[in-house]
C-alpha cells in the first residue's frame with residue numbers, strides 16, 4: 001500500500017451510500033474500490049456477504065488480489081482481528097456479471113429458473129434465443145409502456 005488517501009478518496013471509501021468514482025488513469029480508482037470493500041469488512045460485514053462485479057475477468061482478478069493484499073497488511077498489524085476475515089476471503093464473490101449469474105444459477109437451479117443443466121449461450125445462440133423470446137415478452141408489456149417507445153428502438157430498449 002502506498003501513501004495515505006486524498007480527501008475525495010477517503011470520502012468514497014467510507015461513504016455509507018452508493019458512490020460513483022470517475023478519475024484519470026492510474027489515479028487510484030481500484031485502490032479506492034478495494035479499500036471500500038476492506039472498510040465494509042472492518043465494520044463487520046463478512047466476506048460471504050459481499051458481491052463485487054467487474055466488466056472483465058482480468059479486472060475481477062486484480063480487485064480480488066488488491067483486497068487480499070490490503071487485508072494481509074491489516075492482518076500483519078492486528079492478527080486476532082483479521083485472521084478470520086482473511087481465511088474467509090475466498091467466500092467473497094468478486095467476478096464478472098456472468099460469473100455472478102452463473103453461481104446463482106448453479107447454487108439455486110430451481111429458484112432462479114435456470115434448471116439443472118443450464119448453459120451460457122454464445123453470441124449467435126443468444127441472438128437466436130432473443131429472436132424467439134422477444135415477441136412474447138413484448139406481448140406481456142402494458143400497452144401504455146409500449147406506445148411510449150419509438151418502434152425503431154423498441155427492441156433495443158427492451
Ligand SMILES: Nc1ncnc2c1ncn2[C@@H]1O[C@H](COP(=O)(O)OP(=O)(O)OP(=O)(O)O)[C@@H](O)[C@H]1O
Pocket residue numbers: 001002003004005006009023024025026027028029030031032
Ligand atoms: N492517495 C494516494 N497516494 C499515493 N499513492 C496512491 C494513492 N492512491 C492510489 N495510489 C497508488 O497509485 C497506484 C495506482 O492506483 P490504482 O491502480 O488503484 O489506480 P487506477 O485508477 O485503478 O488505475 P487504472 O486507471 O490503471 O485502472 C497504486 O500503486 C496505488 O496504490
Ligand SMILES: [Mg+2]
Pocket residue numbers: 029030031
Ligand atoms: Mg484500476
